[in-house]
Amino acid sequence: MALSARSLRSDAARNRELLLAAAEEEFAKRGMDASVADIARRAGVAKGTVFRHFATKEELVAVVVGGHFVSLSTVAGALLESADPTAALLEFLTVAAQQLQHQDLAFLQEVTEGDPTVTECRSQLHAGTSALVDRAQEAGGIRSDVTGADILLLLCALVHTIGLRTEPTPDSWRRHLIILFDGLRPQGASPLPDPAPERL
Incomplete structure (x- = not known):
């Protein structure tokens, strides 16, 4: 049949x-x-x-990378409705770190550099992250001189930090995420040198 x-x-x-x-x-x-x-x-x-x-292995790579960006963009979009903008940004970073700690795929971003689909997905993630940052800044929850690109770069640094630990536990990343997030708070913040990054 x-x-x-x-x-x-x-x-x-x-x-x-x-x-x-x-x-x-x-x-x-x-x-x-x-x-x-x-x-x-x-x-x-x-x-x-x-x-x-x-059609090609390269197209498959682009779909894999773009899919991660889309997934995190969806999380960011949903959290924009949160009543607590600062908690929403922390939740976004928590979800992102939790996803990324299981993946050793950072090298794929270099491979797909310039791919139009991946570029569009990355731009959407930047926009969503920047919107979360803007809301948290307006609420006074984080310092006013950081950008969405800063946040995404720090997230990448967090993933690499965990990779350097000799005996990481499944929740090792949480310790470093709290250190990272506390560094974003405005209390006692020092002026940042150099221009802010515009993109990841």
């Missing part, structure tokens, strides 16, 4: 999710040396299935 169009779409969507999850694992393990065959094998699909969803 022929499969219905809905069933085919469901299978395609499931395969795409499997491929993206497998790609993240393979890229984290092997870097750009991860092959399409490796990814297909981990996802439990045929190699041809990969190319039905992604």
Whole structure:
């Protein structure tokens, strides 16, 4: 009996999710040396299935990276409705750090530099983060001279910091996040040198 169009779409969507999850694992393990065959094998699909969803490995990388930006942009957008802007920014950083600590995919951002889709997703994340920062500053919760780009760069630094610990626990990042966030508070803040970064 022929499969219905809905069933085919469901299978395609499931395969795409499997491929993206497998790609993240393979890229984290092997870097750009991860092959399409490796990814297909981990996802439990045929190699041809990969190319039905992604024309090239580079396109697959771009979708993986862009997906992380979109996920965090969605979190930022939802938190813009929070009644406590300072707590909302801390919650955003908490969610972002929790997601990123499980990933060793920073190198992929360099690989996808200039990709128009990734650039657009990154811009949306910058906009969402900057909006959270603006609200927290207006509420007096954080110093007035930091930018959304500062926040994202500090988040990257937090992820690398955890990677340097010899015996990190699953919650090691929380200690350093609190240190980071307390450094954003206006009390006792020293003037910042140099121009603020405009983007990540």
